[in-house]
Amino acid sequence: MTTKEMIKYWTxxxxxxxxxxxxxxxxxxxxxxxxxxxxxxxxxxKALIVKKTDKSAPYGHKLSRLAKLTxxxxxxxxxxxxxxxxxxxxxxxYEDYKFKMYKKATRDYTKNYLVKAKEIYQWLKEKV
Numbered sequence: 001m002t003t004k005e006m007i008k009y010w011t012x013x014x015x016x017x018x019x020x021x022x023x024x025x026x027x028x029x030x031x032x033x034x035x036x037x038x039x040x041x042x043x044x045x046k047a048l049i050v051k052k053t054d055k056s057a058p059y060g061h062k063l064s065r066l067a068k069l070t071x072x073x074x075x076x077x078x079x080x081x082x083x084x085x086x087x088x089x090x091x092x093x094y095e096d097y098k099f100k101m102y103k104k105a106t107r108d109y110t111k112n113y114l115v116k117a118k119e120i121y122q123w124l125k126e127k128v
Contacts, residue, residue, distance in 0.1 A: 006050045010057065011128055014043035018121060025114055030105035034088040037117035038063070041085060044124045048072060051128060061089045072127055081116060088113075 046057035063082035
């Protein structure tokens with residue numbers, strides 16, 4: 001794949017995952033919604049990594065680590081948010097975490113993360 005094709009792949013996939021996250025929220029599937037919030041932010045970050053490095057995005061899911069590989073300057077508050085969001089990638093996969101998270105992932109809790117994830121996604125998308 002060319003750099004342009006890789007960037008298109010990551011941005012298109014991020015956009016599709018954003019739509020999925022919104023659909024999951026609308027149907028009250030809050031834990032999967034949080035997982036997809038992580039995915040769409042991860043993918044837009046990976047598009048920025050490809051743009052900067054002209055190489056394939058690295059494997060890995062820790063958003064704050066990936067963010068540091070872009071040419072974007074993130075605030076400490078944004079990096080903290082990315083660390084919080086990363087926890088949904090892990091917690092959504094393992095049953096013991098899932099049980100705890102189902103109780104925590106209320107409509108308001110999830111909406112807060114969805115709104116913030118969309119904000120950072122839009123901000124990053126403008127930089128691709």
